Amino acid sequence: MGRNKKFDPADVLQAIGLLFIKNGYNGTSLDDIVRETGLLRGSLYGTFGSKLGMFIATLELSLHEENSELRWGLLLIGMLEVAPQSTKVTQIMQTWYATNQTPDIEAQIGHALLKHSGIITKGD
Amino acid sequence: MGRNKKFDPADVLQAIGLLFIKNGYNGTSLDDIVRETGLLRGSLYGTFGSKLGMFIATLELSLHEENSELRWGLLLIGMLEVAPQSTKVTQIMQTWYATNQTPDIEAQIGHALLKHSGIITKGD
DNA sequence: AGTATTTTTGACTGAACAGTCAAGAATAAT
């Protein structure tokens, strides 16, 4: 009963994820998110609860979609910026690590971070 | 001529570096830094110019001191949080990478990030 | 068609933010 959302949460989460990747978690403001998604605060908070809720939702979405382009960026930001202030994110990360542990996982993470930071640009 | 500083900038930079590592760059406020160092804003800004100046100073200090415990933490934060908003930090990182490139550098970075985030705790 | 329920809207809140500055205190150099 009642009105349906005018937006697709998955689309919005993708846009939010790109924002987090571009500016970092603490570097992304709600005004940024409002501007980018075209939604207003009430809709965002009504759907995701909080800024942390938005991060967790976009992270989990990217982890459930195979080979998402958002995946590595959100993992890096989750590990470095968000995990220290959210046990839930830490748990998500631990679960991800446990199920994705390979001999070269550390090298993959390091490679992703070097690319993310712009220190390297191509295959090396 | 005139008064000398009552503090040792290297000591202060070490304390600031630990704060950045604990809370991240954007997650560390100037009030945090004032509280932790015991200095007031005027002294901090008179010495380091800006919050970014504080980060760059503590980063460069940690890079010039061999095997500093601050080193990896500040490198990670520099790469992920600060480099996107500071070309100077990006340059410092690129110089660091160019002079420290080894076959296992990516694995080392990944390992540092996994430890920093608390996903892993010991040798593995 | 009526209505209970949901979403949207946009103004609002108080707190936290980085950075500034004028005045006072200290002191290095003469």
Place this chain on the structure above:
DNA sequence: ATTATTCTTGACTGTTCAGTCAAAAATACT
């Protein structure tokens, strides 16, 4: 001892922050 210079102090500024809320609009269900 004087003084020019530097550092310290702490109150202050305007901005931006995440989050709230009451009212209005929309609509899914009966």
